[in-house]
Amino acid sequence: MLPPSLVSTYQQYKNDTDSIAGWLASTAKATGYVSDPLTQQLPKGTSTRLKGKARAEAKKKQASSSSKPAPVNKYIIKIKDFIPLAEFIASKHDISIPNSLITTLRRVIIARGGFSGMLAEKGAIADEISDVNHGYFVGVLEKVQEILKPQTNTTSTSSTGSSPKASKDKSRAGVTDDEFSNQFAGLKVYEPSEDFLNAPDIERPKVREGDNVTYEAEPPSSLEDLYVAVTLLINDINKIRSRIEWIWTNYRDGFFELAACAVTTNTAIDLARKLMEDVVPMFKDHGGLWKVLNQFHIVQVMMKGYEPFSHSPNGADNFNYDTYDIADGTYILTCRILDAFTRVVQPGAIPLYKEGMFGYYDPRSARDSKSGYQKFEEDRVLLMSFFTELMAVERGVGDYPVEDEFLRGIKELAKTKEVPFYLVFAAQIFLDIHYILRGNASRGFETLQMNLQFLDREIEEHFEFHKDLKIDNWPTSHNQMIRHLQAKIQYILGDPVYKAKTQAYHALREPVPASMEPNRILKMSPVLCGLLLYHFRSSTWEIGIRLADAWGSITYSLHLYNSLQSEKLISNCWPDMDLVWAVLGDKFFVGDTPKAPEDYFKKFSLQMGTTAAAFTSKRRKNTALTSRSGPRGIKDGIPVSSMFMNRYRHGTGQVDWTAEHIAQIVDLSLWETEGLEEEGTLMLGQVDTKKLKQKSKSIKANKFSELPPEQLIRALMFALQGEALELALPYTAMHRECWALLRAVRKQCDPLLRQMFTSKYMERETELPFVVGWIFTALWERRDTKLLAEAGVAVADFIRSDGNTVLDLLKSIGVPVVFGGEEVV
Template sequence: MPPQGLVSSYQQYKKDTDSIAAWLASTAKSCGYPSDLLTGGPANKPASTRLKGKARAEAKKKQATTTLPTTNKYIIKIKEFVPLAEFVASKREVSVSGSFIATLRRVIVARGGFGEKLAQHGAVPDELSDAKHGYFVGILEKVYEVLKPRVKIGLIDSSPAPSSDESDADDFANRFASLQVYEPSDDFLNAPDLERPKPLEGDKITYEAEQATSLEDLLVVVTMLINDINKIRARIQWIWSNYKDGLFDLAVAAIATNTAIDLARNLMEEVEPMFKDHGGLWKVLNRWYLVQMMMKGYEPFDLFKNDSTDNFNYDTYDIADGTYILTCRLISAFIPVIQPGNVPLYKDGMFGYYDPQSDRASKTGYQKFEEDRVLLMTIFTELMAVVRGIENYPVEDEFLRGIRELANTKQVSFYIVFAAQVFLDIHYTLREHAGKCFETLEKNLKSFDREIEEYFSFHINLKIDNWPARNDAMLREYQRKIRWILQDPGHQVKIKAYRQTGQTPPVSMEANRLLKMSPVLSGLMLYHFRSEIWDVGIALANAWGSITYSLHLYNALRSEKLLSRTWKDMDLVRTLLGDSSFFVGDAPGNLDQYMKKFCLQMGTTVAAFTKNRRGKVVLESRAGPRGIKDGAPVSLMFMDRYLRGTGQVDWKPEDIARIIDLGMWETEGSEEDGTLILGQIDDPEKLKQKAKTRRGKGSENAKLSPEQLIRALTFALQGETLELSVSYISMHRECWSLLRAVRKHCDPLLRELYTAAYMERETELCFVVGWIFLEPVKDRSTTLLLEARDAVDQFVRKEGTTVLGLLNDLDMPVEFVTEKNDSEAEL
């Protein structure tokens, strides 16, 4: 069971209802109520299987000692609630817990008044639903009255059972909340978990309440569901509004958005099977749209009061927008044009043109619908080009995934409607700024391409066993894939589709339209290649030891106060990755520790640096070399899905809560007064709590709703953006160039002290740092360290900001401040 709080309104409601059924059935059974009278019967009877041949003979031999597995689940019919309650009430030894009564009241209040309000507005459309009107609430109220005398004294007030009349119109209207994000109070966040009644101890049966199937019951559930997903929808709009203002990275916004749709889909999948008995998704949404219209004061015949040819009243566009009915209608229109093997080609201008610079707020309902139609018709062709013509497209968002399912099944699911609506919302939030998303992606991809090319130029004659040729081949494949995406494989698919039909591709058919139109796909594509380059960069640095051993030398020079300037690139990397990635234990701070810590990190012994290494001298320590530890723990959790294409896609709230727990960043200040900032967690107590949480001992995010989880995930990802964006390939080249400069400057003295054999080939360049640290200490200083100081100081002055320059080119400038207590430059 997910932690309390990681559930939707409907899930809370269902858990409450099931717990009432479980307590009634379990308590009645313990008092002698026969199990066979639980008319719901076993919910999962074992299937009958007829064995043959040898298997049948073996089964007969075991018949005396083998029994069929017994069922462990019962469905309790709603009509049994009152008989069960009356049986329990007849037993004097039974007392009713306060948690049972509190849960019962919650369900009554949740349902109370719903049917009556529907009836008042003429929204109960058939005799069957009218006959069942208020039936379930009446059952619950009767159970309350029957069991109230058995309640433990002091556990419940003396007020009468809450009835449908207690739920006023304002409360009902609040169920249809507009798109707003409401932050929970501290009292709510710190409140104890909801307590529900449980089956009696020792009862191993799982009981569930029968699912009510009337239209009224369905509309209650749909109301809860749409309120929940509208909060998620509002959070997604918040993400992209902040992206537009420059507060969130594109990849962060895309991952958080797609995860939010995952969570919405998880909520929908539990409810959507109920739609089948009422005509499917379209009819259910249409009924709910009509209810919304009537709740807003429209009459049923107002639906047709317009001049449109499709008999839809576009004056009610804003109501339709909140009910997803128009988006569902547009997605359904795709089905007739989906043909096996074909790419549906949308002709630009067929339904007008989308003008992102126009003022949407001043448009009529029909004009807004026209924007919806143009955007969805255009993107549909682009998505279908991927579905029909590209087998290995690097990333897939929920919209593309939904179109792929639609093409295969010809069935419209609620989640694809939601994904399509989110696509529209993002465009209407960004308007003319939507084009920036592809520009950002394009700039990054071209930068990655240059990084790889510069790597091969740098290493043309520089090879090492720890970095085999297959790794270089993999890098070339990455580069080929980058260029393939920039050339737009979907564009070629559409050109082919036009030629197959004897048409000439229109001049207006621009390249990369899919990524230009889809900020989410652009952001996921950015994450895909960024994380790929990050992964390669860390592996490269570990194979060569370039960054680690350069930092050991830099740290020694800084600790001895020998440098006149800071190496900003290294300060950035050290701050982001932490000293634990480079040192065993604390960073060394004196001449006695530099060599020891260097050897521990390198995985070798001091004996490796002796002049005469004859005999059987063990040069490698048992621990072996230590590389840079994986960082960006939250971002890395999405690599399997968006980089390798193998990860989880059915994210649930408890999964996201555990991912957020891995984060090492926290927010300070508030959004409301503009003081919100992100900072790395450095408080020892908070770090201990983080470690405890990662070991599975409680989650600080266990009480967040889905939309609140998305907010927390967005900040957690944003905190790691800089770490994931640093060019570790470039940093490797920079550090290797530094070691070259140090070796060249110190070479005469190194030869004098250790002979020319101190380094036989350039791949041993990292050992230069060890030879410098090995020099005997004289008067608390070493000549080699002083010589190295001159080389490092000169190099840092000329080439020490290559990485920062690349980040600045990608519109990610970094600033440093100086801590007064130690005069160290901090990020």
């Protein structure tokens, strides 16, 4: 069950209504009320009463399956029965009415009450609202409140209907964070009351103890009910939309990284789709998505004093484009473009967009100065041209590595010829991102292309380095996996979507237009670029960690580097290792970082999976240096980013994310924010180790479970941003650098090593990490620092010439690193 604050606003409203129905029915039944709705209505999925032999057989089956939970009985309470139930309860003068019932009644009345008046006042679709339904539900609730209020536990309710806890929580949370400057945040198609918005903190009335029946209020069916639901839903998803705009504004300004932005954005659309599930089923009874959004838009236009109908400059329709800004918040124009697209989708064919069909998009132009119709033209050109790209993936590319919600929705549209609401939302987000980035929209592709070309070269470097250097615990299957990844990288660089469109033109016996530019889908979609970047970075991250663990290169080089620093035997820093150490924290060492000679050896032995006796000069011949358990690798990292690997790497992860899932994922983060955005003091830093240990011991619910979806998205963005550098680090390059360092150390220390431990100290190059062990053995067993000092000479020389390799590589792929406030060049 979702934490209350993570439930959609409409679901809160429905929970309020159901709790009123449940309390009325349960209380009345417990005090002797007899009526068909309470005694004879069958739960959903049950059959009529059995008799005779059939009843006996049923009892036997029930006894044999007694361990299974009993099915939940569900009763639907009709709205017309609310008043009779209330009157019956009121006649029992010994029944005390809980204040939570009156508070909940009042909250629903206020949340709902304004709709009837607005619809009537503006004459909005009055012929479709029957006299019976118009304002009927509110009247019923008001009558129930009037009947029962005299018998409440206390009549001293607060003026807002909020409990002290709610007031306290609201004061603590504040509203400034939720009111980030944004054009969508200002759009309030209808603002629910504070009582209603505070609902999660207010206790709802409960059914009588021992009553195991689930009660629900009669499902809404009137247009007014639909208007309530759509209004609350639009308010919810516009908050999510606003947070997504915040993400891409910060990306544009250089604060957020592409892959983190893309994963967070697509997750935000997932959450919006989840919120829609409460309301979308109601659309079918009122003409479907297009008709519902159109009516909703008309009401909004009339409420703001505009005429809903006019004539477009070309006379093609009667939409009043002067109301574009209102339409932007009701999703009607985006829905309209998608609806038009369904009519050109033919089975099995890629609908090829002809340049200039709807004009041209000029990102250099000033959107703010455009008329409503000109803005709509931009929307249409961007969407209609991009539909071809997405359909090319759907119809011509069977193995595209990633899928965002826009592509997923287009695939659903292609199969059903219907437009799902989440696709409308995803398409609107696509437009929003373009209008934030304008001429910089293709920057995502440039970043992706640069990174994929780098990874392709990096894989070649890896195979060249290990051409003659092999170990048993790096099997051939690992290399095959790397080659498969390289082939996939080259596949994307080769632009399979362009090839699919080319084949479509050939099938039509038409020449490929000269205007059909390569990689258009990626140039138009920063989200797909970011998801692909995540896909390939997460794959190479895992390969790099496995490689470092198999060879011991990074870990044992760090052990040596740490000891040299602690003993003050080197004066220069190793920037690459300092970076890796800072990013991975204490994942290298077993326990705390060693700071004394005896600890260097012990920690190293534990890391290697050996005993101290393995490195003694008196060890027996052929004594194994490693234990059966093997060495300990680098501890798992990127806890938040790794939770999305199944979906965006393997295509097997869930897509039905709920806010509860995201709250649990964000709670894994090893990063936290300090300061305030509003004051320009916000900073992102790693969680203190002591805090982390306390956090792991805590059994309390995570703090993110109290956040509404739009704030949860913010927390996820920061969590992924914190892990971005760790995910981007080229561990394969760091492995080669560390191996080169170990070679230099062995060369410098070889004479002393032979003198102390004979020539048998290392027989194969694959044993290079053991050189560090022998150096620590001499320090621990003989109290001899000469070997460590010689190693310091080698390390210092190496750092001067090769200590910035990884940092240079990161800079080359657009990931600059800052140490102490200064960028490392």
